[in-house]
Amino acid sequence: MIIIIDFGSQYNQLIARRVRENHVFCQIEAPDNALEAIRRHSPQGLILSGGPSSIYEAGSPKIDPAVFTLGIPILGICYGMQFMVAALSGRVERAQKREYGFAELSVKDADGLFKGVRRTTTCWMSHGDSIKQLPQGFKATASTANTTFAAACDSRRKLMGVQFHPEVDHTPMGATMLRNFLFDICGCKRSWTMKSFAKEAVAEIHRTVGDKKVVLGLSGGVDSSVTAMLIHQSIGNHLTCIFVDNGLLRKNEAAQLKQTLRQHLQINIRFVNAASLFLKALRGVTDPERKRKIIGRVFMEVFEAEARKIKGAEFLAQGTLYPDVIESVSVFGGPSSVIKSHHNVGGLPKRMKLKLVEPLKYLFKDEVRKLGQQIGLPEKLIWRQPFPGPGLAIRVLGEITANRLNILRDVDEILLEEIRSAGLYKKLWQSFAVLLPIKSVGVMGDARTYENIAAIRAVTSRDAMTADWARLPHELLARVSNRIINEVDGVNRVVYDISSKPPSTIEWE
Ligand code: XMP
Numbered sequence: 049m050i051i052i053i054d055f056g057s058q059y060n061q062l063i064a065r066r067v068r069e070n071h072v073f074c075q076i077e078a079p080d081n082a083l084e085a086i087r088r089h090s091p092q093g094l095i096l097s098g099g100p101s102s103i104y105e106a107g108s109p110k111i112d113p114a115v116f117t118l119g120i121p122i123l124g125i126c127y128g129m130q131f132m133v134a135a136l137s138g139r140v141e142r143a144q145k146r147e148y149g150f151a152e153l154s155v156k157d158a159d160g161l162f163k164g165v166r167r168t169t170t171c172w173m174s175h176g177d178s179i180k181q182l183p184q185g186f187k188a189t190a191s192t193a194n195t196t197f198a199a200a201c202d203s204r205r206k207l208m209g210v211q212f213h214p215e216v217d218h219t220p221m222g223a224t225m226l227r228n229f230l231f232d233i234c235g236c237k238r239s240w241t242m243k244s245f246a247k248e249a250v251a252e253i254h255r256t257v258g259d260k261k262v263v264l265g266l267s268g269g270v271d272s273s274v275t276a277m278l279i280h281q282s283i284g285n286h287l288t289c290i291f292v293d294n295g296l297l298r299k300n301e302a303a304q305l306k307q308t309l310r311q312h313l314q315i316n317i318r319f320v321n322a323a324s325l326f327l328k329a330l331r332g333v334t335d336p337e338r339k340r341k342i343i344g345r346v347f348m349e350v351f352e353a354e355a356r357k358i359k360g361a362e363f364l365a366q367g368t369l370y371p372d373v374i375e376s377v378s379v380f381g382g383p384s385s386v387i388k389s390h391h392n393v394g395g396l397p398k399r400m401k402l403k404l405v406e407p408l409k410y411l412f413k414d415e416v417r418k419l420g421q422q423i424g425l426p427e428k429l430i431w432r433q434p435f436p437g438p439g440l441a442i443r444v445l446g447e448i449t450a451n452r453l454n455i456l457r458d459v460d461e462i463l464l465e466e467i468r469s470a471g472l473y474k475k476l477w478q479s480f481a482v483l484l485p486i487k488s489v490g491v492m493g494d495a496r497t498y499e500n501i502a503a504i505r506a507v508t509s510r511d512a513m514t515a516d517w518a519r520l521p522h523e524l525l526a527r528v529s530n531r532i533i534n535e536v537d538g539v540n541r542v543v544y545d546i547s548s549k550p551p552s553t554i555e556w557e
Contacts, residue, residue, distance in 0.1 A: 049240075050074040050230065051091040053082050055099030055109045055127050061371065061511065063095055063125070063215045065412060066226050071238035075410065082111040086118065093121040093234030096128025098213065102177050103127070103134050104142060121206035121234045123161075126175050129200075129209025136183035136207075147173045147194050150218065157189035160201055161208055163228050165221045171198070172218035175211055206233060242415065242422040246278065249407045253282035257363055262405060263355045264365040266291045266317060267437070268305035271367030271408060273313065273429045274420045278407050279365055280315050281423065288316045288361070290354045292347060295323025296439030298464075299457040312426045318357075322350045330441060330448045334485070336557035339448070343438045348396055355400065364402040368409045369416065371511055413511055433478045434512065442557040446485025452500075456483040458536045459502045466528045467506070476518055477509035481532075482545075482556045490540030499540035502532055507554055515549040 050067050054060050054076050067074040074095075077085040086094070094115065101108035113135040116122065124132040130140045153171040155162045171192070179197040182188065186207075190199035201208035208229075214222030230236045262279055266272050266289040279287045291309070293302040302321075309317055329342050355361060397404050408416055413434075420430040436442060440460075444452045459481040467479045482503040490497040504525070509515035529542040545552075 049089055049091050050093050050095060050234065050236065051082075051085050051089060052076045052095045052097055053079055053111055053128070055079065055097045055131070056101065057098035057126070059213055059215050060097050061412070061513070063097060064370075066215050066223065067095075067230065068240065068412075068415070070227060070230055070236075071240045072230050072236045073240040073410075079109045079111045082115055086115065086120065091120065092236050093123070093229065095229075096122065096124040096131060096209075098126030098128060098174070101127060102142060103130050103140055104177070116205075116207060119206075121229070122208070123229050123233075124207075124209035125213060125215070126211060129211060130175075130177050130179065132207060132209055133179050133183055133186075133200075136186075138179060138183035138186070139181035140177050141180045143176050143178050146176045147178075149173060151192040151194065151198075151212065153190050153192055153198055153212065155190045155199075157199075157201070160189065160203060160233065161199065161210070161225045161228050162189060163232060164224050169221045170219065171210075171212035171214075171222075172216050173198075173212050179211070208233075242419045245411075245415075246281075246419060246423050249278050250282040253279055253405060253407055256405060257283055257286070259283075259286065260362040261358060261360045262287045262363040262365050263358055263361045263402070264289045265351055266309065267435070268301075268309060268429070268432070269367070269435060270413075270416055270420055270425075270430055270432060271369060273309075273425055274416050274423070275365055275367040275406075275408055276313060276315055277420075277423050277425055279405065280313070285316060287365070288318065288358050289313075290351055291317055291319045292350050292354075293319065293321045293323055294326045294343065294347065294439060296326060296343070296441045296453070298435075298440070299461045308426070308428055312429065318354055320350055320354050322346070325350065326441075327448070327450065332447060334446050336442060339441050339557065340438055343441055347437070348399075352396060352400060355396075362403060363405050364397050364400070365405040365407075367416075368406040370408075370410050370412055371513060373409050431474050433473070433476065433480075436555055442555050443480060443482045445482065445556060452483055455500060455536060455538045456481060456502075459483070459532050459539060462531045462535060463504060463528055466524060466531070470521070470524050472506075472518075472520070472524075475508070477507050477512065477515060478554060479504075479506040479518070481505070488541050492540065497540045500538050501541045501543060502536075502539050503543050503545050503556070504528060505545045505554070505556070507549070509549075509554070512554060515554050517546045517548055520544075 052063050064074050134140045151171055151173045153169050155167050182200050185202040186200045188197050188200050192198045195211050199210045214225045264276055276289050326346050329346050333339055417430050440456055441448050444456050463481050467473050484501040487498050488501055506518040506520055507515040508518050532542050
């Protein structure tokens with residue numbers, strides 16, 4: 049395996065993906081944890097990520113320089129390279145201006161990192177400081193017009209660095225360079241597949257849980273469904289799932305999910321209808337954070353009451369994914385947890401004295417989908433778009449009433465029907481409707497109307513950390529708008545959301 053040291057780059061997850069796409073397992077670790085992680089995992093190689101800091105800034109992230117003496121191949125990217133050079137007594141200078149964007153790379157070395165790479169190729173630069181003198185034993189292996197030491201290496205010690213970003217698509221030969229590092233330099237094997245992961249995960253769950261009982265909150269989303277299947281394959285009926293219908297699901301969704309889950313997951317599932325409890329608690333509430341907090345609290349109460357009926361449960365299983373874990377170890381911390389309080393069962397393990405089982409915590413969403421395929425989860429569940437825990441409550445802006453929820457359900461149903469028949473459902477990260485808390489004037493027949501506005505949101509994304517609004521065909525938007533206004537009572541206007549994340553978020557609340 050490979051360890052990636054997180055110096056705070058926005059591209060960290062991309063480095064991890066690039067490594068894993070080559071069937072080599074990797075983990076991202078905080079700089080403070082570098083030596084300990086190396087001791088624990090004995091990695092074949094280390095990648096030091098880029099980062100926004102200057103090595104001269106007070107408090108800039110650091111690793112113990114002893115790492116460079118362990119004999120493990122190390123690739124430093126951008127800040128990672130600057131840190132390595134400075135730590136080994138080279139010279140890094142504060143640059144007057146940042147170099148940002150495409151640059152032409154002249155490659156001097158035909159092997160090592162650059163095996164199979166042409167003498168000139170394009171690379172993507174994004175760095176402030178620059179290297180003025182290499183440490184002893186290093187030689188320059190590539191340059192650009194502005195950067196003499198765009199890449200360098202000490203082949204004896206297997207230490208190397210690049211100032212550009214091989215992990216981004218803007219560096220077309222970057223994938224080749226990373227492959228050279230993984231296989232030629234580190235000697236990794238292509239042994240990490242979803243088949244091997246599933247086998248290992250099932251064994252690991254068994255080792256952790258033994259003959260104890262596990263409870264799991266099933267939402268019908270791909271993460272909790274895959275978690276349930278893995279655990280079920282490991283411990284069978286010692287797993288009990290709880291599905292809470294909070295009354296905030298899409299049209300007919302609770303009934304359809306119930307049927308699909310029953311049919312395809314031959315697992316103990318307890319269905320709890322708590323719709324009225326949620327609606328009562330949300331009455332009159334308009335503030336997004338309060339909505340989220342209330343839903344979180346009621347969910348915990350309902351879940352806890354149900355879980356207590358399962359005698360002898362000692363573990364709580366969750367479908368936590370790697371991006372959540374990375375955000376909590378990242379040196380700069382992820383901002384998303386403070387922007388919106390996520391609804392989950394975070395407080396439960398402590399309250400109920402349950403231990404956690406999180407078999408997916410090293411996987412990205414696309415890997416979870418592959419794993420789902422591998423372990424036989426039906427397509428219907430694998431390819432469901434993500435749906436937020438607080439459900440339609442954060443899509444009915446303003447006050448949530450049964451009537452407004454129903455209007456949104458009807459709008460949403462039309463949108464999804466059209467998205468599906470245009471063959472776009474799987475291509476979009478999410479597509480949904482939002483009911484706005486204002487009305488607008490329209491004309492229907494000869495009469496004036498004063499009705500609700502529905503907003504349509506469709507985004508593409510790899511992992512929800514960033515997202516772009518989908519360029520849906522105009523004809524499709526026209527059809528959706530026509531149908532909504534004609535078929536849904538109470539809506540006389542449809543708008544399309546053309547904001548990306550950041551600075552907007554995917555959900556409106
Ligand atoms: P935002 O709106 O922060 O959403 O860009 C990012 C992704 O997370 C989903 N989301 C949630 N998922 N509980 C969840 O399980 C939540 O409270 C929650 N809030 C947002 C959102 O749908 C998107 O996929």
